[in-house]
Amino acid sequence: MIISPTAPAVVCLLSLGLSSAQEISDVWQTTWNRTSLFQFQNQSPVPTFTSKVASAISNIVVNEAKVYQPVLGFGGTFTDSSAQLLAGLKVAIFVDSTQHTANSLWYLDDELNELLVSPQLYVFASRRRPFCWPELPKNTPWCNRLFNGSYDEVDGDLCLNDLDVNSARPYIFEILKDIQSINNMLRVHLLPWSPPAWMKDSGTAFGGALQEEYLPMFAHYLLKSLEAFQSKGIKVYAISVQNEPMYETTTDPTTTYTPEIEGQVATLLKKLMIMKGFGDTKLIGFEQNWDQASGYATQLMKVAGGAFDGVAFHCAAGSVGQQDAFHAAFPEKEIYLTECSGTLGTDWWGDTKVWLDLFQCVNVTLTQEQWYMDNIFIGSIEHNAQTAMMWNLVLDASGNPMLPGATGCGTNGCRGIVTINGNGTWSVNQEFYSMAQASKGIIPRDIGGPSARRIGLAVQGTMSAALRVGAYVTYRTSSKDAPRYSLVVLNWNDNASSGWNPQPVTSTIEFRGKRATFTFPVGVTTLSWYAANITQLATREEDFLVGPMERDGHSIPSESGLKFLEFNPQSTVGQSEGGCSALQ
Ligand SMILES: *[C@@H]1O[C@H](CO)[C@@H](O)[C@H](O)[C@H]1NC(C)=O
Ligand SMILES: *[C@@H]1O[C@H](CO)[C@@H](O)[C@H](O)[C@H]1NC(C)=O
Ligand SMILES: *[C@@H]1O[C@H](CO)[C@@H](O)[C@H](O)[C@H]1NC(C)=O
Numbered sequence: 001m002i003i004s005p006t007a008p009a010v011v012c013l014l015s016l017g018l019s020s021a022q023e024i025s026d027v028w029q030t031t032w033n034r035t036s037l038f039q040f041q042n043q044s045p046v047p048t049f050t051s052k053v054a055s056a057i058s059n060i061v062v063n064e065a066k067v068y069q070p071v072l073g074f075g076g077t078f079t080d081s082s083a084q085l086l087a088g089l090k091v092a093i094f095v096d097s098t099q100h101t102a103n104s105l106w107y108l109d110d111e112l113n114e115l116l117v118s119p120q121l122y123v124f125a126s127r128r129r130p131f132c133w134p135e136l137p138k139n140t141p142w143c144n145r146l147f148n149g150s151y152d153e154v155d156g157d158l159c160l161n162d163l164d165v166n167s168a169r170p171y172i173f174e175i176l177k178d179i180q181s182i183n184n185m186l187r188v189h190l191l192p193w194s195p196p197a198w199m200k201d202s203g204t205a206f207g208g209a210l211q212e213e214y215l216p217m218f219a220h221y222l223l224k225s226l227e228a229f230q231s232k233g234i235k236v237y238a239i240s241v242q243n244e245p246m247y248e249t250t251t252d253p254t255t256t257y258t259p260e261i262e263g264q265v266a267t268l269l270k271k272l273m274i275m276k277g278f279g280d281t282k283l284i285g286f287e288q289n290w291d292q293a294s295g296y297a298t299q300l301m302k303v304a305g306g307a308f309d310g311v312a313f314h315c316a317a318g319s320v321g322q323q324d325a326f327h328a329a330f331p332e333k334e335i336y337l338t339e340c341s342g343t344l345g346t347d348w349w350g351d352t353k354v355w356l357d358l359f360q361c362v363n364v365t366l367t368q369e370q371w372y373m374d375n376i377f378i379g380s381i382e383h384n385a386q387t388a389m390m391w392n393l394v395l396d397a398s399g400n401p402m403l404p405g406a407t408g409c410g411t412n413g414c415r416g417i418v419t420i421n422g423n424g425t426w427s428v429n430q431e432f433y434s435m436a437q438a439s440k441g442i443i444p445r446d447i448g449g450p451s452a453r454r455i456g457l458a459v460q461g462t463m464s465a466a467l468r469v470g471a472y473v474t475y476r477t478s479s480k481d482a483p484r485y486s487l488v489v490l491n492w493n494d495n496a497s498s499g500w501n502p503q504p505v506t507s508t509i510e511f512r513g514k515r516a517t518f519t520f521p522v523g524v525t526t527l528s529w530y531a532a533n534i535t536q537l538a539t540r541e542e543d544f545l546v547g548p549m550e551r552d553g554h555s556i557p558s559e560s561g562l563k564f565l566e567f568n569p570q571s572t573v574g575q576s577e578g579g580c581s582a583l584q
């Protein structure tokens with residue numbers, strides 16, 4: 001197409017929003033007193049970037065020259081409990097609602113449907129536990145696991161012929177498929193809590209370790225689980241070897257691994273995954289608390305770094321800043337924050353609350369909503385995580401369903417991101433609003449388009465401590481479209497520790513040398529603007545754009561340590577004659 005030299009410039013300026021004043025017109029807010037709950041706020045006048053001076057009280061400086069890790073999204077654990085509640089509701093709606101037919105099964109009404117699965121609003125990120133492998137005792141102190149079997153309960157099934165993911169509740173797959181069908185951003189992350197009991201030295205799912213001679217077998221078991229999910233039409237984004245490999249109890253499915261043994265399973269599994277077409281599926285290690293970032297997590301990378309795409313942390317011990325030590329040692333490895341939970345009965349925002357640490361059963365005094373933003377949805381990303389997730393997507397108002405006699409989350413019970421009651425009513429909790437506010441700043445702008453990335457940020461001024469801020473850019477599929485710049489801002493200037501006096505903070509926001517003014521109420525605000533992509537002009541200090549996330553495939557992990565693990569069906573302990581064609 002031939003066009004005059006002047007016309008296209010005008011078109012470009014308009015379509016890129018290149019007019020010298022970018023406008024902050026997309027603003028979403030949740031206030032401490034819940035008068036706003038993730039609500040769009042019309043701006044009048046619309047805050048505009050001009051040449052005004054920086055506020056001495058608070059000036060948020062956005063530094064797009066620094067581009068950090070991708071931010072994939074936020075989500076929750078799809079436990080058996082969550083699956084059962086969603087499945088029940090699905091049936092209820094299917095029966096009761098004239099608006100839902102067999103061809104359009106929705107779990108909830110249109111509104112929650114949006115909340116849960118719409119890519120416009122909410123990314124279901126990678127944390128899924130659609131199966132709880134082992135048997136569960138009557139008196140588990142843990143939350144909400146209902147399925148009590150592994151995928152292969154046949155003792156000594158050395159060919160894994162009896163591995164059957166249908167032994168998990170079949171609706172788990174139906175629900176995942178339904179969610180996947182309406183949310184193209186769904187990422188499923190599989191995480192076992194124990195190998196089948198017959199592979200362990202304890203002979204039970206509750207504690208003990210994988211017997212070394214079954215190590216190759218268990219790697220095959222994980223591979224076959226991936227294949228089974230694939231055959232069910234579920235795309236698996238990531239798989240881990242073991243939940244909390246340092247934790248052992250006889251009252252809960254647990255398995256201990258040394259970094260060496262976990263690394264050996266992973267090294268063999270990764271090799272199998274590459275051979276069988278799962279080279280793009282992430283293999284994630286560790287899955288325990290922040291306090292071991294320089295301990296177990298680091299050791300695991302030293303012994304088997306070639307096999308792992310990264311590690312996952314939980315929030316129950318240590319502090320989020322410890323993720324940085326791991327990142328500094330292994331900058332090319334991905335970090336996920338995959339577990340944290342709320343407990344029922346804690347206050348929503350303002351009062352100092354007791355946060356019952358579900359894993360250690362200790363009381364931690366925290367202001368919970370603030371804790372979430374400070375440590376999880378702003379904090380973990382600030383400390384290099386690509387995603388942050390909460391334990392239990394859906395529970396009822398009592399933290400059920402659980403096995404009879406179970407006492408999950410202490411006396412209070414766990415709180416899901418969403419509460420669904422027995423009569424089919426539902427509500428979303430503070431976990432949801434924290435997550436929704438954070439998601440709004442990072443959700444891909446284009447369907448199937450690039451993930452957001454964290455960018456550089458500084459908060460200056462006498463009241464800079466009153467704000468906790470994350471800054472992100474979301475590039476576009478088409479170079480004709482302007483990237484979106486977003487801030488997620490917690491104003492926690494409520495004087496909660498010595499009185500109660502929630503005060504707004506008026507701040508300037510500095511971007512490309514210009515500034516806009518915005519008044520943040522106590523609460524969480526997500527705001528966005530668009531500006532032409534000039535990132536290529538900047539020097540990026542830390543550039544993940546050609547990093548692991550963008551890799552097409554994976555190299556074969558190092559063979560070291562694999563020799564004695566080479567799986568030879570003919571020689572496996574107790575193997576019947578003829579070998580296992582299924583495993584070759
Ligand atoms: C596992 O669940 C089945 C029913 O689903 C039950 O018959 C069996 O006793 C349970 N096993 C344990 C160890 O709880
Ligand atoms: C946690 O603290 C509350 C309030 O002080 C107390 O009632 C409860 O028993 C404590 N729970 C545990 C498990 O220590
Ligand atoms: C549904 O159950 C919840 C929790 O028990 C209750 O608060 C609510 O009033 C019930 N709603 C209806 C319409 O029955």
Ligand SMILES: *[C@@H]1O[C@H](CO)[C@@H](O)[C@H](O)[C@H]1NC(C)=O
Nearest residue numbers: 475476477478479533535536
């Ligand atoms: C924006 O700039 C970045 C950094 O140079 C580049 O990777 C990206 O492709 C650009 N996006 C568009 C849509 O031009």
Ligand SMILES: *[C@@H]1O[C@H](CO)[C@@H](O)[C@H](O)[C@H]1NC(C)=O
Nearest residue numbers: 495496497498499500501503
């Ligand atoms: C915070 O609370 C303390 C104790 O009630 C009070 O003395 C102080 O003036 C309060 N500060 C603000 C800024 O409200």
Ligand SMILES: *[C@@H]1O[C@H](CO)[C@@H](O)[C@H](O)[C@H]1NC(C)=O
Nearest residue numbers: 031032033034035502521522
């Ligand atoms: C709720 O809090 C916001 C922000 O602090 C404030 O502007 C608003 O007046 C409060 N509303 C009520 C009803 O207290």
